[in-house]
Amino acid sequence: MPPMIDPTLFxxxxxxxxxxxxxxxxxxxxxxxxxxxxxxxxxxxxxxxxTPRSKYPTLLPQVEEGIKSQVATVAKLSxxxxxxxxxxxNHKWTRPLQDSLSTVLLYSWxxxxxxxxxxxxxxxxxxxxxxxxxxxxxxFHLTTEEYLLALISIIDDLSRLAMNSVTLGDTALAVEIxxxxxxxxxxxxxxxLKNDILRKRVDSIKYAVKKVEDVVYDLSLRGLIxxxxxxxxxxxxxxxx
Numbered sequence: 001m002p003p004m005i006d007p008t009l010f011x012x013x014x015x016x017x018x019x020x021x022x023x024x025x026x027x028x029x030x031x032x033x034x035x036x037x038x039x040x041x042x043x044x045x046x047x048x049x050x051t052p053r054s055k056y057p058t059l060l061p062q063v064e065e066g067i068k069s070q071v072a073t074v075a076k077l078s079x080x081x082x083x084x085x086x087x088x089x090n091h092k093w094t095r096p097l098q099d100s101l102s103t104v105l106l107y108s109w110x111x112x113x114x115x116x117x118x119x120x121x122x123x124x125x126x127x128x129x130x131x132x133x134x135x136x137x138x139x140f141h142l143t144t145e146e147y148l149l150a151l152i153s154i155i156d157d158l159s160r161l162a163m164n165s166v167t168l169g170d171t172a173l174a175v176e177i178x179x180x181x182x183x184x185x186x187x188x189x190x191x192x193l194k195n196d197i198l199r200k201r202v203d204s205i206k207y208a209v210k211k212v213e214d215v216v217y218d219l220s221l222r223g224l225i226x227x228x229x230x231x232x233x234x235x236x237x238x239x240x241x
Contacts, residue, residue, distance in 0.1 A: 023084060027092050030080060034073040034096045041066030041103045045157075048110065049164040053173060056110060063107050070100045071127055078129050082139035094146060101142075101150035106157055115180055120147045145195050148188075152201045155181050159208035162215050171225050178212045185209050 044063045051059055077093060101123060109115050123142065124131035130141040158177045165173040185205045193199045219225045 023089070024092070026080060027077075027089055030073065030077045031093050031096055034070060034077060034093070034100060037066060037069040037073055038096060038099045038103060041070060042099070045103060045106055049161060050168075052168050053165075053170055060107065060111055063103070067104055067107060070103070074100065074127050074129065078140040086133075086138050086140065097142070098146050098150045098153070101147060102153040102157075105150055106154045109154065109158075109180075115176060117180075117184075120144055123147060145198055148191075148198055149201060151184065152205060155184060155205055155208050159212050162212045166215060166219065171219050174212070174215050174219065175225055178216045181205070181212060182209055 041063060044059065044066055047059055048056070074097065081089060081093070104123065104126065105118055108118050118126070120131055120142070127142065130137070130139070132144055133139065133141040158181055162174040162177040165171070165177070188202050188205060191202075193202060216225070
């Protein structure tokens, strides 16, 4: 009588489990490396809250070096992760990748007086990774959701910078930040978001906008900035009084 269970069945299962464990371990090592580079870069970027803009040319090149390390590690992650089903493992790297994206977005904004906002396509090109692949292209890529979540993170950073810039005597930066995040908030309002996490994070933007508007309005009342530069915020607040 033949055996009721194939004697090789559990050997095959064991082999698959060991293979999966090895993949997860390798991914965790790469992701941990990315996390270290991101933490280093975030630490440098945190100095903007106590650094006058006149000294950014000394600080930002250091940030750039940290970002280069991140990009190299993301390339390593992409090469390895693309060998396996994307949705089986993407939860391991999506948050560190978002954090990495936020450092690049913030660095770009700080680097130029015009404060450019990198688009999803330009970010994808910067990292040399695909953007929004179809389900038939099962490999590592950047998603629009990851980009948007990273963008929300820099709004939090900039709202804090607006207040700290006033302490440093740079009232113009507070006004620039106010204009920028209000424009972003308006942009987010036109999106029909399906992602629950993303919807909740977007809801938090209004608080950052209000916080910066209050800063700019107070500066306007004190005569520390031209009334026109305060934008609609001051006019709206006056109507409320």
